[in-house]
Amino acid sequence: MSLHSTEISSVKAAKAAEAEKGKDRFMIIHNGRLFALSLATLSVLFVLQFALSDYLVLALTRILIMSIFAMGYNMLMGYTGLLSLGHAMFFGFGLYAAGLSSYYFGTSLPVSFVIAIAASLVFSFVIGLLALRTEGVSFMIVTLMFAQAAYLATLYFSKITGGDQGMTLPTDARSFSLLGANFDMTSDVVRFNLAFGIFAVVLIFFFFVTQGPLGRLFTAVRENEPRTQMLGFDTYRVRLAAFTLSGTVCGLAGALYALMFGYIGSAFAGFHYSIEALLFTLVGGPGTLLGPLLGTGIMTMLIDRLSGITTAYLIIIGIILIVVNMWFPKGILGTIRERWVPWLK
């Protein structure tokens, strides 16, 4: 009996020590090399704006926003192993939430942005509650169907949403002032630096999520869900957390896109955008922090070049999807991690 109680007390002591450590866990940077690499990547991106032509800076702005979208997608598909075919729904939701509130209620851009993020959070939580009751192929089809219904809804309510034609935001929604500074959304420099700033925040945030305890739980669910369950974790809640986080960040990317470029349209909620997120993540490396950025960069530049040559440039997307899926399912960074650099997570 006494032996038993000492055991319990020693366990308690260990737990207390653990909790003590947990307090400053956020301060400890796991995987410092990856953190250094992320910071280096960010500084290169920042410096690039002084080296590139105006056209390429604009392209890079778009790449950064689409990278946020792909990073959000990667959180679910790469880290948690849940392949969704409907993330354009979240991108489109953020896009419309931000765009419509600016358009109809005249909210200032930062307010629209925050509204869109909050709305995306609720929306992705609700969709997650439903969709996560399925798994595997059913999950893919359910997300595809929800996204298709959402896309069709933007067409059906075209009086409000502008439908296929889309809507351009009014001029007073093209600039805002915050903390005394004035931001003009028609200026390339302002747009790039805003996109860069938000990209950096999301990247650092995702670094701490993926390299911390929550990220490890996501990976545990991906690698072996029954075992994670057996270890006492409620895996439905873990998946729901990943889904909500993923959907919210994709919504954020959509909101950013709407407010930066001042245009909203149904196409952004279409099937094609879901596939782009999948493609960018697959090419760059699912389950790697910097993979989505790399994949988005490569694929966007490739599509940009090809669409100048032929109208049927999507054929290349099809070929790359098949080839990557067949021979490089781990993507560029995933393959590099496997061969040479194990800390590249």
Next chain:
Amino acid sequence: MDIAPYLLLATLEGLVQASVLMLTALGLSLVFGVMRVVNVAHGEFFMVGALIAWACGVYIPGPPAVGFVIGLVVAPLFVGGLAWFADWAVLKRINYNPEGTIVSTIGMLYIIQQFALLTFGPDARAVDAPFYYTIRTPWFGYSSYKLFIIVIALALVAGLWFMLRRSKVGLLMRATQFDKETAQNFGIPVDKVYSAVFAIGAMLAAIGGVLVVPNQQAHYLMGTDPLLLSFVVVIVGGLGSIPGTIAAAVLIGLSDGLLSVFFSPTLAKIVSTLLVAIVLVFKPQGLFSGKGARA
């Protein structure tokens, strides 16, 4: 204002749509039932069938009926070959991994669709019906070709049913569906069965495409709607269950026809896609099948 003619017209249109849908969805259902994979490129096989029917109608001289019949033979053969090739070149190499197959068939969707854009161009193209004979009702005239669609579809489904239930090939397919490993142990060439099933599934879609072309124009993006509706039918009917698929095709075809006449087609599509999602979430075995999948 009498509602009966509208109702009759909507029912007829719904039945015609249900017949084409039944063929297309049976192809998808057969592939899912036996191979346990979802073919997202299924709608593109439908589209290729329709484009071939158009090409036969335009380039083959003589009355439209000749081109139509030749199209009805050539299109499934060509599309079956295409599917056989896709199975050999891609699906076999990823070992029919369910998620990998979806990603790969999305790739095929883009390749086939864009290739059609490159060769046929972006225009919608019309084909003459093989025969014109209008059946008179007290309120409106109805094209007999549309009734012919229903007859052909029923005949094909009966043929497919007979093949699955009564022939040696069907027995091999059902054995493979029931238990792949055991089937292999009994010397059934599972690999060949898979190739054949994938090709037959695509051929059914192609025939659907050929039949539909005199009613609606051929276009390189026309594969999306049949794909979506086939998904709806296959899932509502129970994945892989053929009787369920037939029942669901009639139900969805009729209700889609009715909804589209009285409401907007977009609303009808929203309702049916949401129906699929809800069925998968709350009743994944489908509305019609009891337990598990049957052939």
